[in-house]
Amino acid sequence: xxxxxxxxxxxxxxxxxxxxxxxxxxxxxxxxxxxxxxxxxxxxxxxxxxxxxxxxxxxxxxxxxxxxxxxxxxxxxxxxxxxxxxxxxxxxxxxxxxxxxxxxxxxxxx
Amino acid sequence: xxxxxxxxxxxxxxxxxxxxxxxxxxxxxxxxxxxxxxxxxxxxxxxxxxxxxxxxxxxxxxxxxxxxxxxxxxxxxxxxxxxxxxxxxxxxxxxxxxxxxxxxxxxxxxxxxxx
Numbered sequence: 649x650x651x652x653x654x655x656x657x658x659x660x661x662x663x664x665x666x667x668x669x670x671x672x673x674x675x676x677x678x679x680x681x682x683x684x685x686x687x688x689x690x691x692x693x694x695x696x697x698x699x700x701x702x703x704x705x706x707x708x709x710x711x712x713x714x715x716x717x718x719x720x721x722x723x724x725x726x727x728x729x730x731x732x733x734x735x736x737x738x739x740x741x742x743x744x745x746x747x748x749x750x751x752x753x754x755x756x757x758x
Numbered sequence: 759x760x761x762x763x764x765x766x767x768x769x770x771x772x773x774x775x776x777x778x779x780x781x782x783x784x785x786x787x788x789x790x791x792x793x794x795x796x797x798x799x800x801x802x803x804x805x806x807x808x809x810x811x812x813x814x815x816x817x818x819x820x821x822x823x824x825x826x827x828x829x830x831x832x833x834x835x836x837x838x839x840x841x842x843x844x845x846x847x848x849x850x851x852x853x854x855x856x857x858x859x860x861x862x863x864x865x866x867x868x869x870x871x872x873x
Binding site for chain 1 (some may be wrong): 760782786791793800801802803804805806813814816835844850860861864866867869
């Protein structure tokens with residue numbers, strides 16, 4: 649079974665700072681997902697990666713398959729980015745559910 | 759709005775009871791996944807259905823069962839409820855078929871409280 653480790657567990661930063669959240673996994677995967685969960689509980693899919701790098705607005709996600717490691721970056725952070733960011737992996741090519749990390753609680757202070 | 763709907767939003771019930779949670783996937787999505795989020799276990803995969811058939815099982819208890827109907831909506835049945843079943847239950851859908859991975863779109867969740 650895949651183990652997914654995220655760091656840091658908690659992160660507090662000032663508005664405008666560059667944020668990095670890391671994710672490591674233990675065995676081969678077919679894809680890695682970054683999810684965002686707001687205090688109300690809803691989960692939004694940010695990225696799905698199987699190689700390289702993806703960018704959407706101020707968010708950038710990278711993955712290194714050889715090192716079994718992914719990073720999520722937020723540029724010019726804003727208080728509305730405050731949320732829990734969750735890394736999840738799938739190993740079955742879609743024919744299986746996700747295995748989740750414990751999440752990173754991010755707070756951006758004005 | 760992800761396009762995935764879940765009902766009810768909140769459910770309060772007693773130990774020993776049985777409840778049914780309902781999920782309607784995004785239009786055109788054939789895969790439905792059920793997840794449980796609890797304070798002590800975090801997010802866990804329960805079960806996946808694809809076009810009406812069970813495709814994968816995760817940490818689903820024997821007291822729990824699910825099905826996907828011809829119109830592709832899915833129901834998760836939880837029986838003989840225990841205090842520890844109190845959690846947020848999410849449904850997600852994807853267009854996944856046999857061609858590999860796809861983004862999963864999450865519903866708003868059903869918060870179950872067992873008293």
